[in-house]
Amino acid sequence: MSENKRNELTGDDHDGIDRRGFLKCMAWAGAGVLYVMEGGVLKSGTVGDPSEFGRASSSKDLLFVQISDSHMGFDKPANTDVTATLQAAIDKINALPTSPAFVLHTGDISHLSKPTEFDTVDQMLKQVRTERIHYVPGEHDVLGDDGREYLDRYGKGTKGSGWYSFDAKGVHFVGLVNVANLKAGGLGNLGADQLQWLEGDLRHRSASTPIVLFAHIPLWSVYPEWGWGTEDSAQALTYLKRFGSVTVLNGHIHQIMQKVEGHVAFHTAASTAFPQPAPGTAPSPGPMKVPAEELRKLLGLASVDYIRGRQALAVIDTTLEGA
Amino acid sequence: MRHPTARILAAALALSAVALAGPGRAADEPPAKAVEIKIDNFAFVPEELTVSIGTTVTWLNADDVPHVVRTEDKTIKSPPLDTDDTFSYTFEKKGTYSYFCSLHPKMVGKVVVQ
Numbered sequence: 001m002s003e004n005k006r007n008e009l010t011g012d013d014h015d016g017i018d019r020r021g022f023l024k025c026m027a028w029a030g031a032g033v034l035y036v037m038e039g040g041v042l043k044s045g046t047v048g049d050p051s052e053f054g055r056a057s058s059s060k061d062l063l064f065v066q067i068s069d070s071h072m073g074f075d076k077p078a079n080t081d082v083t084a085t086l087q088a089a090i091d092k093i094n095a096l097p098t099s100p101a102f103v104l105h106t107g108d109i110s111h112l113s114k115p116t117e118f119d120t121v122d123q124m125l126k127q128v129r130t131e132r133i134h135y136v137p138g139e140h141d142v143l144g145d146d147g148r149e150y151l152d153r154y155g156k157g158t159k160g161s162g163w164y165s166f167d168a169k170g171v172h173f174v175g176l177v178n179v180a181n182l183k184a185g186g187l188g189n190l191g192a193d194q195l196q197w198l199e200g201d202l203r204h205r206s207a208s209t210p211i212v213l214f215a216h217i218p219l220w221s222v223y224p225e226w227g228w229g230t231e232d233s234a235q236a237l238t239y240l241k242r243f244g245s246v247t248v249l250n251g252h253i254h255q256i257m258q259k260v261e262g263h264v265a266f267h268t269a270a271s272t273a274f275p276q277p278a279p280g281t282a283p284s285p286g287p288m289k290v291p292a293e294e295l296r297k298l299l300g301l302a303s304v305d306y307i308r309g310r311q312a313l314a315v316i317d318t319t320l321e322g323a
Numbered sequence: 324m325r326h327p328t329a330r331i332l333a334a335a336l337a338l339s340a341v342a343l344a345g346p347g348r349a350a351d352e353p354p355a356k357a358v359e360i361k362i363d364n365f366a367f368v369p370e371e372l373t374v375s376i377g378t379t380v381t382w383l384n385a386d387d388v389p390h391v392v393r394t395e396d397k398t399i400k401s402p403p404l405d406t407d408d409t410f411s412y413t414f415e416k417k418g419t420y421s422y423f424c425s426l427h428p429k430m431v432g433k434v435v436v437q
Contacts, residue, residue, distance in 0.1 A: 076387040076406065077387070078387065111389070112389055112403050112405065113403070139425075139426045139427075140389070140426070143389070143391070143403045143426070144402055144403055182425055182426075182428040183395070183428060184395055184421065184422075184423035184428055184431055185423065185428060185429065185431050186428045186429075187428070187429075225429070226365075226429065227427055227428065227429040283364045284364035284365035284366070284386075285365065286364065286365065286386055286387050286388055287387045287388065
């Protein structure tokens, strides 16, 4: 059976009671812990029916899926067959009771920015039963050619190094690029041009619009010692202060991690390729070799339900186990 | 990709040219040197290195993930180095060359050429 982790995140409180004070992070151990926030109140319990995964069914609801870090081309001991595990993720998506409206790929599509690596992923993702796939680049996708190969393939209609926004079912999605022009000694970086664009993109939206930001490197300080953070993310988040519901989806760290800070919920997705160690638990963040039977428990994808009227975004992580 | 590859070739050619020229050198000239910097566990080892002019430094990636060796101004810029790939650069001018990995910018190193 799949292991699901469920995390329901709530934005505006329509009864006028500010319940933000109730929000806090809950530490969990192991799999199968339910992590729910409804009406601003944190609830927890164990996962019951995994068929809840992907339950958005009303035409007003929105279901989408996040996959990340497919690292096509990687062939080291941590996972010698990243094609098979990406295929397992695709099979999981296609087994959802409701097809997702779209899929977000939060970067590191390829391992070395090679055209053949992008080609393989593109071909494979054509099997996904969804309307379209939205991408942001990871640092592995912009190697060698300042991101030209990436932009030629995925950059149509985007600005700068590939940032853009779109709307779906009343939710505003913003894809940000924090892997371009990285500076020595630094972290991920958005840069002044992108920040200016972001401010303008959000300026005229109503505060009740749910916002989903997605980018490769975490937009919160996960573990700066390993470069797991973004230099100027605090500036970006100031533009989001007035919004009641903000969800930030990232990849890069190849493990599930989440944090709620006021009205902003941060979430990182697992990789479909290989796991990386928890912050500070290894000499470096390099690929983590685990026993073969453990690998798929540490890989996965995230499914996100937005249920209109409840102003809630529910993030459900599913591992590739059993696929 | 052509450009960085050309650089590696150029560095390799420069190295062999120096080696070939070796026996014909004046006695007071220091011999050409080759030094290796290992990339291991997301770090350049040694992180700081002092060499004499004409030294060829070779970076060897011993990690399971690719790295790039680059100076901010791109005077030195390797192609992506996958596991066991190497990149060589011959230092012809005095100075301090601070470099980093453009994929993992927390990784920094320095070559001082005297």
